[in-house]
Amino acid sequence: MHTISIIIPAYNEEDNISLIYESIQKEFTHLSYHFEICFINDASTDRTLEEMKRLAAATQKVKFISFSRNFGKEAAMLAGLQHARGQAVIIMDADLQHPPSLIPQLLKGYEEGFDQVIARRNRHGEPFIKRVLCSAYYKVINHIVDVKLEDGMGDFRLLSKKAVQAVLSLNEGQRFSKGLFSWIGMNHKVIHYNNVVRKNGETKWSFSKLLNYGFDGFISFNNRPLRLCFYAGAMILCLALIYSIITFVQILNSGIDVPGYFTIITAVLILGGIQLVSLGIIGEYVGRIYYETKKRPPYLIQETNFMNGAQYEKNKPRVYQIRHNRRNQYF
Ligand code: UDP
């Protein structure tokens, strides 16, 4: 019988840990699969880790990894993918917004031979303004990046072992998983579900975090934004040249015209703005190169009930050896 690993990143989700475990267990009683749950505690400040440990003490099916500090959901998902041992993995949130009742449908897709089975949510119950902004964002971003990003298709998905290996073979430290899942391609199936509102705890995504995440999407996949800066610059240069020629001809014909303050100030401000935006975009790319050259591990483990460090060294996935060389993340 195949084992399915369920990866669940959790940050301050004390009320949800046992709820999600119970719902998953209920689903698997009707299924012909074994399952293991791999909780990743992203340095929660509440009793999330205690809840994970309590479950782990009660059943072998529960594994946990606890980070030394908050490294973010992307790092948590990476840790889960690197440690999962199942023939397929399902990534889901701890807050029950990714309904465990969809697990049978995800597994059906897996049985049909799909490497990715993606659960796509609609935006029922979300504020109107958020829906409009998000749909505009996806329209724009799909013209800029060269992977296809779809609204409602997030991290809630099943990945076959092949797909997991493909995702792990991508070595970048600053990960934008939504795009990486799309980048690996492979045959996929989409299932639809209604958006679920969070019951316990609160979202960790403030407006500014969402904005940053959105910006990450823009510049994580290619250098097209840099090229846009170049084209914008080139266009403005052409316009400026045309304008100077016209003004020069006018001066030759009718002498120097004193008024011109408005034209000058507008040109200076617009050009200054464009230059600053372009510099900012270039700076973002340089910043990323800076972080990538440091080759820092994407997360550090404080505590885990996965096999001990020595055993892990022997069995660790190849990609891990490439990324972190001989650095042992276990204390
Ligand atoms: N999460 C995490 N680390 C963080 C923030 C969030 O592991 O720094 C987890 C969180 O516990 C949840 C999932 O990522 O399981 C999604 O977070 P959240 O529900 O806050 O996002 P939303 O559903 O509002 O987009």
Ligand code: MG
């Ligand atoms: Mg949520």
